[in-house]
Amino acid sequence: xxxxxxxxxxxxxxxxxxxxxxxxxxxxxxxxxxxxxxxxxxxxxxxxxxxxxxxxxxxxxxxxxxxxxxxxxxxxxxxxxxxxxxxxxxxxxxxxxxxxxxxxxxxxxxxxxxxxxxxxxxxxxxxxxxxxxxxxxxxxxxxxxxxxxxxxxxxxxxxxxxxxxxxxxxxxxxxxxxxxxxxxxxxxxxxxxxxxxxxxxxxxxxxxxxxxxxxxxxxxxxxxxxxxxxxxxxxxxxxxxxxxxxxxxxxxxxxxxxxxxxxxxxxxxxxxxxxxxxxxxxxxxxxxxxxxx
Numbered sequence: 001x002x003x004x005x006x007x008x009x010x011x012x013x014x015x016x017x018x019x020x021x022x023x024x025x026x027x028x029x030x031x032x033x034x035x036x037x038x039x040x041x042x043x044x045x046x047x048x049x050x051x052x053x054x055x056x057x058x059x060x061x062x063x064x065x066x067x068x069x070x071x072x073x074x075x076x077x078x079x080x081x082x083x084x085x086x087x088x089x090x091x092x093x094x095x096x097x098x099x100x101x102x103x104x105x106x107x108x109x110x111x112x113x114x115x116x117x118x119x120x121x122x123x124x125x126x127x128x129x130x131x132x133x134x135x136x137x138x139x140x141x142x143x144x145x146x147x148x149x150x151x152x153x154x155x156x157x158x159x160x161x162x163x164x165x166x167x168x169x170x171x172x173x174x175x176x177x178x179x180x181x182x183x184x185x186x187x188x189x190x191x192x193x194x195x196x197x198x199x200x201x202x203x204x205x206x207x208x209x210x211x212x213x214x215x216x217x218x219x220x221x222x223x224x225x226x227x228x229x230x231x232x233x234x235x236x237x238x239x240x241x242x243x244x245x246x247x248x249x250x251x252x253x254x255x256x257x258x259x260x261x262x263x264x265x266x267x268x269x270x271x272x273x274x275x276x277x278x279x280x281x282x283x284x285x286x287x288x289x290x291x292x293x
Contacts (some may be wrong), residue, residue, distance in 0.1 A: 002087070003043055007031055007069055011057030012126040017202070020057050030059060033072035037202045041080045044099035051085030051107075059162070073105040085163075090140065091131040099136050103143055108195070111136050116169065116176040116184050124173065140165045144193070163206040164195040172202035173258070182215060209289055237281035 008030030014022040031039070036054075043049045054072070059065045069088060076082040088106040090099050092114075103109050111133055115121045118130050140161060149159035167188060169181065185197045 001050050002051045002053040002085070003040055003049045005031075005036065005055075006038075007036065007056035007065065007072070008052065008059045009057050010059045012060065013058050013125070015125040016168075017124055031072070033068055033075060033271045036072040036278055037075035037080065040076060041082055044082060044084055046131055049084070051087070053087045055089040056091065058091060062091040063095050065091055066094045066098045070098065070101050070105065073102070087163075088188070090136045092136065094127050094136060095194065096136075096139055097167060098138055100143065103140060103161040104158050108165065109140050109161045110166045110168070113137075113167045113169060113184075113188065113197075114176055116181055117174070120174045120176065134192075136218070137188075140193045165192070166194055166196045166198060167192075168200060169196040170200050256263070 008028070008137060009019070009020045009026070010028045010144060011020045012023055012032055018024075019026060038051050038228055040049070044051075045259060055068055056065050059068065074089065076086075085108075087108045087110065089103055090102060090109050092109045094102075099104045099109075114125055114128055114133060121128055143160045144162075144164055147162070150157040151159065169185075171181070180222070188194050233289060
């Protein structure tokens with residue numbers, strides 16, 4: 001079981017699909033690094049959780065937000081000697097130096113691919129770019145490989161994201177078809193050596209003419225979720241050609257995820273003493289569910 005939590009739901013980005021987008025009038029809050037570390041270690045010592053899944057909105061800038069995340073993880077690892085599992089989100093646009101520091105504190109990193117096309121990003125997530133997303137994915141890939149090589153030579157060498165990296169897509173927010181999504185998935189596995197590509201059904205929670213209507217029923221994402229596993233094992237060559245016709249998935253479309261917990265229905269308010277709503281918090285029932293690996 002992982003504690004899934006945002007460092008903050010404040011965000012300078014204005015992604016159309018996200019409840020925490022800059023233009024949305026919603027309550028905002030943020031943890032200090034020590035508050036987050038104390039919350040995590042408290043749950044861990046009570047055996048409520050086995051690890052932490054840390055994401056965040058973009059407070060001030062990607063670098064500033066990542067610095068706050070790094071500070072919280074350092075308190076956990078170095079001061080509290082926390083040895084549990086940590087999955088941290090690398091925010092698109094973060095400097096390579098900070099991604100490196102984050103990877104030395106986390107077991108797994110992930111950068112969400114967001115939308116399957118540059119046009120989709122420009123339409124629904126204008127603050128994000130393909131390069132800002134793929135550049136840290138390449139850095140993490142290379143860092144993991146280098147770390148493994150160093151550990152072969154020196155067993156006490158620092159480990160960089162030893163559990164690798166993953167990413168995620170939401171299905172159902174744009175017009176990208178199934179074949180394109182699966183071809184993209186296969187390419188991501190091959191080029192960036194991902195451990196998993198996760199899929200999640202788009203759940204309409206905001207009114208926007210560029211998005212599906214609020215009464216749109218979420219698309220079942222179990223099939224694509226399973227296919228992602230198979231693709232990861234290089235067993236799905238050419239399956240995209242058969243999907244649109246024979247499996248009736250022509251209406252399935254791929255969308256975006258604004259970091260697993262910085263998105264849609266995954267944020268619920270909790271009260272914490274005098275601060276009232278301190279942050280949206282989600283406790284997950286399993287560490288291997290979509291978005292929490």
